[in-house]
Amino acid sequence: MSLHQGNDRNTRDDRSATMSSDEIRRLSLNPFYGEADPVSAMNSAPPTHRLPDGPIPPSTAYQLVHDELMLDGNSRLNLATFVTTWMEPQADVLLNECRDKNMIDKDEYPRTAELERRCVMMLADLWHAPDPQSAVGCSTTGSSEACMLAGMALKRRWAKRNADRYPATARPNLVMGINVQVCWEKFCDFWEVEMRQVPMEGDRFHLDPAAAAQLCDENTIGVVAVLGSTFDGSYEPVADLCAVLDDLQERTGLDIPVHVDGASGGMIAPFLDEDLVWDFRLPRVASINTSGHKYGLVYPGVGWALWRTAEALPEELVFRVNYLGGDMPTFALNFSRPGAQVVAQYYTFLRLGRDGYRAVQQTSRDIAMGLARRIDAFGDFRALTKGDELPVFAFTTADGVSNFDVFDVSRRLRERGWLVPAYTFPKNREDLAVLRVVCRNGFSADLAELLIDDLDRLLPELRHQDHPLDRDKAVATAFHH
Numbered sequence: 020m021s022l023h024q025g026n027d028r029n030t031r032d033d034r035s036a037t038m039s040s041d042e043i044r045r046l047s048l049n050p051f052y053g054e055a056d057p058v059s060a061m062n063s064a065p066p067t068h069r070l071p072d073g074p075i076p077p078s079t080a081y082q083l084v085h086d087e088l089m090l091d092g093n094s095r096l097n098l099a100t101f102v103t104t105w106m107e108p109q110a111d112v113l114l115n116e117c118r119d120k121n122m123i124d125k126d127e128y129p130r131t132a133e134l135e136r137r138c139v140m141m142l143a144d145l146w147h148a149p150d151p152q153s154a155v156g157c158s159t160t161g162s163s164e165a166c167m168l169a170g171m172a173l174k175r176r177w178a179k180r181n182a183d184r185y186p187a188t189a190r191p192n193l194v195m196g197i198n199v200q201v202c203w204e205k206f207c208d209f210w211e212v213e214m215r216q217v218p219m220e221g222d223r224f225h226l227d228p229a230a231a232a233q234l235c236d237e238n239t240i241g242v243v244a245v246l247g248s249t250f251d252g253s254y255e256p257v258a259d260l261c262a263v264l265d266d267l268q269e270r271t272g273l274d275i276p277v278h279v280d281g282a283s284g285g286m287i288a289p290f291l292d293e294d295l296v297w298d299f300r301l302p303r304v305a306s307i308n309t310s311g312h313k314y315g316l317v318y319p320g321v322g323w324a325l326w327r328t329a330e331a332l333p334e335e336l337v338f339r340v341n342y343l344g345g346d347m348p349t350f351a352l353n354f355s356r357p358g359a360q361v362v363a364q365y366y367t368f369l370r371l372g373r374d375g376y377r378a379v380q381q382t383s384r385d386i387a388m389g390l391a392r393r394i395d396a397f398g399d400f401r402a403l404t405k406g407d408e409l410p411v412f413a414f415t416t417a418d419g420v421s422n423f424d425v426f427d428v429s430r431r432l433r434e435r436g437w438l439v440p441a442y443t444f445p446k447n448r449e450d451l452a453v454l455r456v457v458c459r460n461g462f463s464a465d466l467a468e469l470l471i472d473d474l475d476r477l478l479p480e481l482r483h484q485d486h487p488l489d490r491d492k493a494v495a496t497a498f499h500h
């Protein structure tokens with residue numbers, strides 16, 4: 020959540036210092052909102068930055084909120100987000116039916132708890148856990164919480180192994196590529212773990228296994244591999260990483276577990292890249308997370324964290340809540356949390372099955388690859404990825420293009436309603452600025468065609484610019500998710 024602080028200088032109340040803000044608010048109300056008595060709405064403009072003194076009719080409150088939200092973007096045109104922006108009407112019905120259910124109330128909502136358990140078992144099976152029926156896992160609010168939980172388990176296991184040195188002298192560290200999502204930075208900061216990052220190098224935009232192994236020592240709680248990278252959609256080489264760590268163990272005795280951050284790829288690779296070995300088939304993979312609300316195809320907030328066996332999740336991190344006269348183990352940062360998304364996840368698993376997921380994800384990949392090819396064909400751009408791993412691709416301006424940059428393209432597309440983020444890469448490729456397109460279910464071939472049409476229309480104008488337009492560098496480089 021944004022951490023809001025007091026009065027935002029840009030709010031309307033501040034800008035309209037010459038006219039009392041209440042007066043402006045009063046005039047801004049549509050008299051029709053007063054229902055039977057149009058004038059009543061004009062007398063009852065509630066303040067927006069302190070709790071109103073009294074109530075207003077529900078229809079008036081609805082219209083006020085609804086009208087303000089009209090300025091939000093159109094989520095279907097948002098090619099920046101990985102998060103689901105379309106579900107079918109039956110899912111909406113179930114979500115509505117379950118919106119009052121609290122996930123933690125296992126006693127009150129035992130069937131919701133059972134659906135969560137089934138989802139965990141289905142994912143354990145999908146990710147080849149040694150014994151899916153006894154798999155350990157939980158739902159979360161998203162991958163960030165799942166990554167925190169997985170990181171906590173890694174840290175606790177390391178702390179127990181090193182009880183003679185920790186907390187007295189040893190300081191734990193976690194190794195990862197510099198391309199990890201910001202949640203890993205948060206984990207390391209919040210849980211006081213040193214973050215050791217492998218930088219990008221040349222045309223390598225994600226983790227290099229050998230470089231990762233070099234950063235490991237006796238205080239390394241684990242290595243994070245990302246499937247696939249938020250920056251460009253590429254899969255990190257999980258099997259190679261495990262092989263290098265096997266070799267490290269043989270040479271030094273260090274036994275370092277791997278966590279796979281499959282926020283997106285955890286729901287792509289099992290359907291489209293069945294031969295790719297990245298999951299619990301690799302004995303070194305201790306835990307995996309995914310976002311149910313990304314390619315799991317559910318509206319935001321649901322994620323999943325799974326451990327290969329009960330031993331990978333230290334028992335003392337597990338809390339127990341009442342459940343039908345007994346107790347049920349839980350592992351979460353939150354206590355109360357909506358149950359509706361978990362129900363929607365189970366619905367989507369039932370609804371699509373493996374073949375359905377394969378069809379949906381293949382369509383997104385086909386659209387991504389086709390779009391990447393079409394964009395390449397303009398000649399103004401150079402592709403960094405092709406959309407053939409995650410249905411996501413990144414591209415930059417071609418060598419010799421000096422009239423405009425990726426930030427100009429992003430801004431001009433925004434004028435047409437498209438949200439295509441432009442951002443610079445991290446260390447050691449800060450020189451490289453890219454655009455990224457995330458293709459999701461609901462971004463149809465027709466919409467992709469419209470995006471190409473819009474690019475085709477605006478490129479001649481960009482080519483005629485004398486130089487890239489000035490931009491606010493802080494904003495341009497702030498993109499991290």
Ligand SMILES: Cc1ncc(COP(=O)(O)O)c(C=O)c1O
Binds near residue numbers: 161162247283
């Ligand atoms: C690789 C990766 N990990 C973690 C996250 C955080 O996921 P969530 O938004 O579900 O918390 C993201 C989000 O984009 C991601 O791409």
